[in-house]
Amino acid sequence: MAPWGYSKENGPATWHKDCPIANTGVRQSPIDLITTGQTCAKYDSNLKPVIVSYPAFSEATFLNNGHSVQFQPSAGNLSELSGGPLTKKYKFEQFHFHWGNNDSEGSEHRVNGKMYPAELHLVHWNSESPNFSSFQEAVGSNDPHALCVLGFFLKVGAENASLKPITDLLSKVKNAGSSVSFPGKFDLKAVLPETLTDYYTYDGSLTTPPLAECVKWIVFKEPIEVSTAQMEAFRAVDDGHGKPITGNYRPPCPLHTRTVAASFK
Ligand SMILES: O[B-]1(O)OCc2ccc(NC(=S)NCc3ccccc3)cc21
Numbered sequence: 001m002a003p004w005g006y007s008k009e010n011g012p013a014t015w016h017k018d019c020p021i022a023n024t025g026v027r028q029s030p031i032d033l034i035t036t037g038q039t040c041a042k043y044d045s046n047l048k049p050v051i052v053s054y055p056a057f058s059e060a061t062f063l064n065n066g067h068s069v070q071f072q073p074s075a076g077n078l079s080e081l082s083g084g085p086l087t088k089k090y091k092f093e094q095f096h097f098h099w100g101n102n103d104s105e106g107s108e109h110r111v112n113g114k115m116y117p118a119e120l121h122l123v124h125w126n127s128e129s130p131n132f133s134s135f136q137e138a139v140g141s142n143d144p145h146a147l148c149v150l151g152f153f154l155k156v157g158a159e160n161a162s163l164k165p166i167t168d169l170l171s172k173v174k175n176a177g178s179s180v181s182f183p184g185k186f187d188l189k190a191v192l193p194e195t196l197t198d199y200y201t202y203d204g205s206l207t208t209p210p211l212a213e214c215v216k217w218i219v220f221k222e223p224i225e226v227s228t229a230q231m232e233a234f235r236a237v238d239d240g241h242g243k244p245i246t247g248n249y250r251p252p253c254p255l256h257t258r259t260v261a262a263s264f265k
């Protein structure tokens with residue numbers, strides 16, 4: 001089968017052919033985060049703020065892999081995540097984005113059915129598990145919390161100066177398969193809201209094949225602002241078939257028996 005993607009021929013509705021879990025899994029991601037009514041997110045007063053330790057990255061690769069653009073620091077990076085719903089310390093692996101071809105679509109998670117124009121995923125893996133010692137092993141481990149992904153919605157507004165080094169680089173990785181070594185340092189901490197207190201959290205999966213059900217998801221309530229020009233820069237990135245990547249987001253999956261917790265009322 002042609003490698004997976006987001007077109008009619010190889011998009012989310014076809015992924016079950018290579019990844020049966022797409023249709024049989026009971027903890028698939030993304031989901032629609034419902035805030036009122038029966039199956040709504042339940043406030044949990046025990047949920048603490050998320051703690052990130054992100055020293056500025058000094059060495060990283062920025063890659064267009066045909067289905068997203070990904071920022072991956074060298075293995076030696078010391079960035080870590082803890083707190084929130086987590087009991088262990090997680091190591092930063094990479095961040096990437098999902099976006100649409102207009103401002104009314106693009107995010108993977110939704111809030112009461114509302115999509116944002118894009119979503120940023122900060123991917124981490126449990127560095128204290130005795131069962132694995134790399135991201136790749138973590139994905140294949142069947143451990144329900146092998147990974148922790150922080151999701152941030154992007155909305156259109158003022159230009160985001162902290163993300164400018166990334167959005168300015170998009171034209172350099174226009175072609176699928178192309179990558180550049182990131183010039184200079186990148187301060188990811190500056191991209192995030194100061195307080196990481198208000199979030200939804202639930203057990204889910206990767207939103208792309210292999211769709212492994214190994215992710216503790218933490219999706220923040222407060223969107224990050226980017227300018228229209230910055231959004232347009234994502235929409236000019238090619239998918240390797242001579243077309244821009246426009247809509248690399250998976251539709252929401254059934255919640256099944258899962259509950260979503262909210263760290264805020
Ligand atoms: O659901 B996500 O889009 O957000 C969180 C997240 C993390 C990782 C991916 N996929 C990756 S890294 N696949 C390549 C790979 C897959 C399996 C082993 C190694 C390498 C997708 C997502």
Ligand SMILES: [Zn+2]
Pocket residue numbers: 096097098121207
């Ligand atoms: Zn993602």
